[in-house]
Amino acid sequence: MARWTLEARARLCRHKCRQDALAGRAGAAAPVRPAKFARGADGRGGRRAVAWAATRLAGCAAAFHPGGVQLFFASTSPFARKVRIVAHELGLWERITMVEIDPWTDGRLRAMNPLAKVPTLVRDGGEPLYDSAVICDYLDACAGRRLIPQDGERRWRALRLQALAADACAAAGRLFAGERRGEPEPARDRLARAVEATLDSLEGEPLAGDAPCLAEICAALLPGYCDFRWPDRDWRAGRPRLAAFTAAMAARASFQATRHRLAAGT
Numbered sequence: 001m002a003r004w005t006l007e008a009r010a011r012l013c014r015h016k017c018r019q020d021a022l023a024g025r026a027g028a029a030a031p032v033r034p035a036k037f038a039r040g041a042d043g044r045g046g047r048r049a050v051a052w053a054a055t056r057l058a059g060c061a062a063a064f065h066p067g068g069v070q071l072f073f074a075s076t077s078p079f080a081r082k083v084r085i086v087a088h089e090l091g092l093w094e095r096i097t098m099v100e101i102d103p104w105t106d107g108r109l110r111a112m113n114p115l116a117k118v119p120t121l122v123r124d125g126g127e128p129l130y131d132s133a134v135i136c137d138y139l140d141a142c143a144g145r146r147l148i149p150q151d152g153e154r155r156w157r158a159l160r161l162q163a164l165a166a167d168a169c170a171a172a173g174r175l176f177a178g179e180r181r182g183e184p185e186p187a188r189d190r191l192a193r194a195v196e197a198t199l200d201s202l203e204g205e206p207l208a209g210d211a212p213c214l215a216e217i218c219a220a221l222l223p224g225y226c227d228f229r230w231p232d233r234d235w236r237a238g239r240p241r242l243a244a245f246t247a248a249m250a251a252r253a254s255f256q257a258t259r260h261r262l263a264a265g266t
């Protein structure tokens with residue numbers, strides 16, 4: 001790539017990083033520049049800094065031109081909601097075309113994802129991505145700031161809570177469907193216990209709604225999904241810390257913009 005192009009891209013990248021820092025999104029860690037691209041103590045190493053910026057931009061950022069990235073989602077899906085919240089928190093919301101789809105009836109999805117599940121992310125010039133964890137990882141890598149801690153205990157905590165939320169939301173979804181179908185209670189009991197035990201375990205987590213990373217976003221998914229599916233059931237009783245945390249997260253713009261709702265005709 002011509003040197004002037006690299007420099008222009010690096011300038012753009014530095015400008016974007018500065019804007020992100022000024023926007024001061026709580027909890028967003030600055031991207032860490034690998035040692036091989038570091039400036040020397042004498043301030044030299046501009047070329048290495050330029051190469052670093054270009055490295056970060058190469059690959060994924062190129063897809064984010066208008067219409068270049070499409071996210072297929074359903075407004076009832078907690079997995080799709082997680083990805084949309086992450087996109088919002090990372091400042092990528094405006095750069096992704098959101099396509100609402102019914103995964104059970106719309107044949108288009110299977111051509112992109114053999115499992116025909118939402119969320120599915122379609123990228124210009126790249127393979128489709130699916131599974132919400134993979135898509136979140138991709139968006140996080142593209143954004144130039146991180147919601148997924150890259151190392152240390154914070155990382156394992158975030159990934160653990162992501163796994164917990166995913167399986168608990170899947171259990172809640174199956175429980176809701178089983179209730180609607182009138183399945184006998186013993187068949188639903190194990191699912192109900194998984195949901196209740198997960199809510200109990202979240203009550204014991206040290207969660208704060210003011211500086212969320214992936215851990216907090218995931219921790220707020222199941223309570224939000226329970227409110228949507230069972231508005232008359234009081235999961236808050238006996239769980240005051242989780243209730244306060246959920247209220248703080250629900251007030252965020254990213255959670256407001258992605259509230260669960262029934263699709264038209266359901």
Ligand SMILES: N[C@@H](CCC(=O)N[C@@H](CS)C(=O)NCC(=O)O)C(=O)O
Pocket residue numbers: 074076077078079080103104115116117118119130131132133166173
């Ligand atoms: N592990 C997947 C689960 C996605 C998932 O189960 N999505 C549901 C909606 S909540 C779906 O599309 N179901 C359609 C189907 O199973 O046919 C993820 O994390 O993205």
